[in-house]
Amino acid sequence: MDGYIKEIQEGLIEGDAEVVKNLTEQALNMGISADVIMANALIPMMEEIGNEFRNGNIFIPEVLMSSRAMHASLYVLKPLIVESKIKRKKGLVIIGTVAGDLHDIGKNMVSMTLQGDGYEVIDLGIDVPASSFVSAILRYKPDVLAMSALLTTTIGEMRYVTQSIVNEGIRDRIKIVVGGGPVTQDYVEEIGANGYGKDVFGAIDIVNKLLGNKVGYFNV
Ligand code: B12
Structure with a gap:
């Protein structure tokens, strides 16, 4: 091997x-x-x-x-x-890399593993402005918004997106999870998101936890 x-x-x-x-x-x-x-x-x-x-x-x-x-x-x-390991879809996740950021390898991995764990995922791609995240939430009514950022100059967008969701009056409809190199648990608390994942397995764990399903990627 x-x-x-x-x-x-x-x-x-x-x-x-x-x-x-x-x-x-x-x-x-x-x-x-x-x-x-x-x-x-x-x-x-x-x-x-x-x-x-x-x-x-x-x-x-x-x-x-x-x-x-x-x-x-x-x-x-x-x-x-x-290839979903369970038949029932566990929930809908919208994912994207924030505005100004073109890094998508980690986001794509998170998207793939969430799908593998039974979630339906809508991927908005890279360089996604806050307005597009908000429109997608209004349109698709997902359970989770997952944002990725790899640059210290773009993680501020996560705060802006979160604030835009608050301003739209829909904050209580959705869980917000964030990840990417410069993102930390402290940052999650600072911007008022719901959770952070260090890697693909952390992403699965936090989404499962927030949606009340404790079954992890390896256990399905
Ligand atoms: C590949 C790469 C690029 C490629 C991106 C190609 C692509 N299609 O993605 C290109 C060449 C385009 C690029 C460009 C730039 N890059 Co670059 N890049 C990288 C590099 C080498 C790897 C990133 C990567 O894919 N890692 C592998 C994946 C698997 O890891 P990951 O993204 O971290 O994702 C994991 C976790 O973070 C987490 N995760 C990620 N997203 C999410 C989301 C959620 C919700 C959750 C829960 C978890 C999660 O799970 C993932 C899987 O385990 C990093 C170095 C590094 N060590 O990260 C630099 C790096 C991120 N880049 C950097 C820089 C500076 C740039 C440029 C500004 C360079 C320049 N001067 O132009 C530009 C910016 C372009 C832009 N506007 O975005 C710096 C950032 C420094 C900083 N702190 O801000 C880094 C850290 C390099 C360095 N050491 O200096 N880059």
Whole structure:
């Protein structure tokens, strides 16, 4: 198993989408689960790529290539992860990356795992303005709004969206969960959201908890 995980990681660093896609398929054929590929290969490697980027060892084009390779792997994993493990839909979640922010790898993973846990998810995409979040809530009446932000310059949008929901008079209709690199539990309390998830598993846990369903991703 370690061999495949390592090769996928190398493919991610090299930004070789074709190789990463093929290796992901091979790993699945060898019986390595989608959860393991995501948790052991994809997530730590993007962390590593982030460090390399911060330290000036790689630049935006390389990060974009790696991100493309990451999406190639997610494309293969998606049907396995979203294949609902229970028949009944547990609730409706609207998810999006806040305005000014283009990062969507983590959001897409959260969306896929929530679907895998039995939630219906409407993904508004990236760079979503507060007005679009509010319109989507009015239109679809979801149980949960999930927002993602990766930049210290964009997490403030989460406060603005939350305030817009309060101003619209619909705050009590929805639970708000937030996540992404700079987001913390303290920040949740500061902006008046309902919960925070550190990673995909934290996202599942908090949504299940807020909606009164204690069944976690691994237990379904
Ligand atoms: C890939 C990447 C890019 C790609 C994005 C491609 C894409 N399609 O997403 C590109 C090249 C476009 C990019 C651009 C930029 N980036 Co960038 N990027 C990254 C990088 C390397 C990885 C992010 C990632 O995908 N991680 C992997 C996923 C799985 O992790 P994640 O997103 O954190 O998500 C997990 C959790 O946070 C959580 N989660 C996420 N969302 C949610 C939502 C909810 C509701 C919940 C519960 C949980 C949750 O669960 C996820 C799964 O476990 C990070 C470094 C890093 N370590 O994060 C920098 C990073 C985020 N980028 C950074 C910067 C500075 C930029 C740019 C400003 C660079 C520039 N000078 O132009 C631009 C900004 C563009 C914009 N307006 O958004 C900085 C941010 C610094 C800061 N504190 O603000 C980072 C931290 C790099 C660094 N170390 O300096 N970037």
